[in-house]
Amino acid sequence: MANTENSGGVWAPALTPLTKDLAPDSGRATAQVKRLLDGGCHGAALFGTTGEATSFSVEQRMALLEAVLEAGVAPERLMVGSGCCALVDSVRLTAHAAGLGVKKVLMLPPFYYKGMSDQGLFDSYAAVIDRVGDPELALYLYHFPRLSGVPITHGLVEQLLFAYPQTVKGLKDSTGDPESCAGFIARFPALAVFPGTESIMLDMLLKGAAGCITASANVNAAAIRRVYDAWRAESPEARELQDGITALRMVLQANPMIPVLKHLLAERLEDPAWRRLCPPLTALSAEQLRALDSGLGDLGFSLEAA
Amino acid sequence: MANTENSGGVWAPALTPLTKDLAPDSGRATAQVKRLLDGGCHGAALFGTTGEATSFSVEQRMALLEAVLEAGVAPERLMVGSGCCALVDSVRLTAHAAGLGVKKVLMLPPFYYKGMSDQGLFDSYAAVIDRVGDPELALYLYHFPRLSGVPITHGLVEQLLFAYPQTVKGLKDSTGDPESCAGFIARFPALAVFPGTESIMLDMLLKGAAGCITASANVNAAAIRRVYDAWRAESPEARELQDGITALRMVLQANPMIPVLKHLLAERLEDPAWRRLCPPLTALSAEQLRALDSGLGDLGFSLEAA
Numbered sequence: 001m002a003n004t005e006n007s008g009g010v011w012a013p014a015l016t017p018l019t020k021d022l023a024p025d026s027g028r029a030t031a032q033v034k035r036l037l038d039g040g041c042h043g044a045a046l047f048g049t050t051g052e053a054t055s056f057s058v059e060q061r062m063a064l065l066e067a068v069l070e071a072g073v074a075p076e077r078l079m080v081g082s083g084c085c086a087l088v089d090s091v092r093l094t095a096h097a098a099g100l101g102v103k104k105v106l107m108l109p110p111f112y113y114k115g116m117s118d119q120g121l122f123d124s125y126a127a128v129i130d131r132v133g134d135p136e137l138a139l140y141l142y143h144f145p146r147l148s149g150v151p152i153t154h155g156l157v158e159q160l161l162f163a164y165p166q167t168v169k170g171l172k173d174s175t176g177d178p179e180s181c182a183g184f185i186a187r188f189p190a191l192a193v194f195p196g197t198e199s200i201m202l203d204m205l206l207k208g209a210a211g212c213i214t215a216s217a218n219v220n221a222a223a224i225r226r227v228y229d230a231w232r233a234e235s236p237e238a239r240e241l242q243d244g245i246t247a248l249r250m251v252l253q254a255n256p257m258i259p260v261l262k263h264l265l266a267e268r269l270e271d272p273a274w275r276r277l278c279p280p281l282t283a284l285s286a287e288q289l290r291a292l293d294s295g296l297g298d299l300g301f302s303l304e305a306a
Numbered sequence: 307m308a309n310t311e312n313s314g315g316v317w318a319p320a321l322t323p324l325t326k327d328l329a330p331d332s333g334r335a336t337a338q339v340k341r342l343l344d345g346g347c348h349g350a351a352l353f354g355t356t357g358e359a360t361s362f363s364v365e366q367r368m369a370l371l372e373a374v375l376e377a378g379v380a381p382e383r384l385m386v387g388s389g390c391c392a393l394v395d396s397v398r399l400t401a402h403a404a405g406l407g408v409k410k411v412l413m414l415p416p417f418y419y420k421g422m423s424d425q426g427l428f429d430s431y432a433a434v435i436d437r438v439g440d441p442e443l444a445l446y447l448y449h450f451p452r453l454s455g456v457p458i459t460h461g462l463v464e465q466l467l468f469a470y471p472q473t474v475k476g477l478k479d480s481t482g483d484p485e486s487c488a489g490f491i492a493r494f495p496a497l498a499v500f501p502g503t504e505s506i507m508l509d510m511l512l513k514g515a516a517g518c519i520t521a522s523a524n525v526n527a528a529a530i531r532r533v534y535d536a537w538r539a540e541s542p543e544a545r546e547l548q549d550g551i552t553a554l555r556m557v558l559q560a561n562p563m564i565p566v567l568k569h570l571l572a573e574r575l576e577d578p579a580w581r582r583l584c585p586p587l588t589a590l591s592a593e594q595l596r597a598l599d600s601g602l603g604d605l606g607f608s609l610e611a612a
Contacts, residue, residue, distance in 0.1 A: 120586035
């Protein structure tokens with residue numbers, strides 16, 4: 001049951017399967033989104049970092065969203081990554097999604113220029129919001145400084161919330177740092193804050209997080225959902241369940257996450273096409289595969305059961 | 307006179323003037339390219355960092371190139387920035403430029419994902435070269451780790467030169483670090499290496515650089531060209547001329563370069579539209595403007611004479 005009140009809960013940034021030409025594979029992608037939603041996720045985010053969003057053109061991204069919606073996925077259970085370097089690209093993707101009923105967008109700041117001022121980043125977000133002009137737009141700020149190189153500061157959030165209180169709804173903190181995430185939660189009670197890793201999910205929920213948006217949900221949705229539900233039910237089991245998903249996360253992230261997750265899906269679905277990656281991502285080495293298998297074996301992780 | 311032999315010399319990464327809607331202004335851009343080529347530059351690079359390339363869509367970039375060519379600019383005096391995060395975008399921009407006779411492309415690596423392997427970056431460049439399939443394509447690697455976050459390593463260059471010796475022609479080193487630039491020159495004599503700042507131009511020319519691709523040429527082309535010509539003529543004046551352009555560069559880069567250069571062009575041309583910037587870039591503050599004016603005044607720099 002989705003927590004429709006605040007879009008909280010467990011969200012998976014969906015992996016993007018590829019055709020031989022390294023374009024998004026709409027059939028496999030749609031099937032994966034449905035598996036995620038049927039398998040425990042409150043929602044799925046298309047075109048996050050895990051979905052290799054920046055490796056695709058605006059047209060490829062729009063086409064894939066349309067295919068997923070045409071397959072019957074409810075737009076309110078989707079979130080779309082729409083933050084690009086180019087202003088008109090961000091506007092186009094955001095307006096496209098919102099026009100199709102997908103009002104929740106997860107937006108990177110423009111990420112080529114570094115060391116930009118809060119004012120410059122505010123102007124970027126404001127230009128997108130103003131040009132899209134959809135009063136139902138729900139903007140989630142995407143804070144992932146390790147990859148974007150462009151942090152979302154508290155000052156920027158404050159300025160955006162002041163100017164667009166009806167639009168700026170949340171923030172994903174992909175730093176993995178509990179202090180960073182807790183800082184956003186404490187400072188901005190109006191925001192739905194999501195850590196980007198389930199390893200700190202319970203701790204952050206207890207502090208007021210809205211849920212979690214985590215790549216691992218592509219292969220471990222049900223277990224992550226059990227932690228969320230146990231927290232909602234104030235069950236004493238929550239901590240032990242949390243320890244289980246944290247242990248798995250440590251194994252998954254010990255090697256490059258996107259290749260790891262695509263490999264595991266290929267294994268689970270017996271579909272080698274799932275291993276395809278868009279460069280600059282590369283396949284796991286034999287050594288990385290062995291380390292992954294060994295780590296999963298130690299945990300007794302079963303691909304079928306997850 | 308362009309050094310057509312190896313495309314060496316003084317190149318300006320052209321600033322991109324904007325319309326009120328923050329789209330490239332083709333009329334002003336064409337005029338600027340012509341001024342650069344008439345004013346001392348061997349060539350002009352469209353859609354570098356200085357040209358705010360990443361702030362525009364693929365369509366906007368293609369349309370501007372077409373407008374510049376339609377205005378009669380010779381394609382061999384242009385270089386086009388064509389490296390995007392998305393593979394199909396890089397392919398489209400590169401094929402478009404090459405198809406119009408602009409065979410020289412300055413290519414950033416895909417710059418969202420960080421910490422990628424040389425193999426992954428090789429695969430990215432190789433996919434563009436293979437898909438474009440133009441035997442006349444002249445690829446210049448764009449090394450600007452401070453902004454891209456993705457360095458071009460010696461190992462990557464070696465691998466590319468081995469696989470595509472007819473295509474990989476050069477490299478722009480925008481680190482500003484003479485050791486980095488000299489390292490590429492020494493290791494890869496087959497490459498036309500360009501430092502990204504004229505402050506080290508003479509030193510690098512003496513070590514074997516092909517020239518310089520520098521933002522400052524938007525406002526100081528003639529003086530930079532005089533250094534290059536003095537070096538070609540083995541004139542003893544070269545060092546003193548170099549000291550002059552270095553002193554100006556220090557003033558220009560003491561504040562954000564793109565706003566500084568656009569402000570100076572607006573002043574020179576008495577055209578305030580030239581001050582427009584695409585967010586996240588912001589206009590110079592009053593304090594920055596005063597510091598700039600003061601620095602230029604100390605040098606006796608005249609906007610009209612440059």
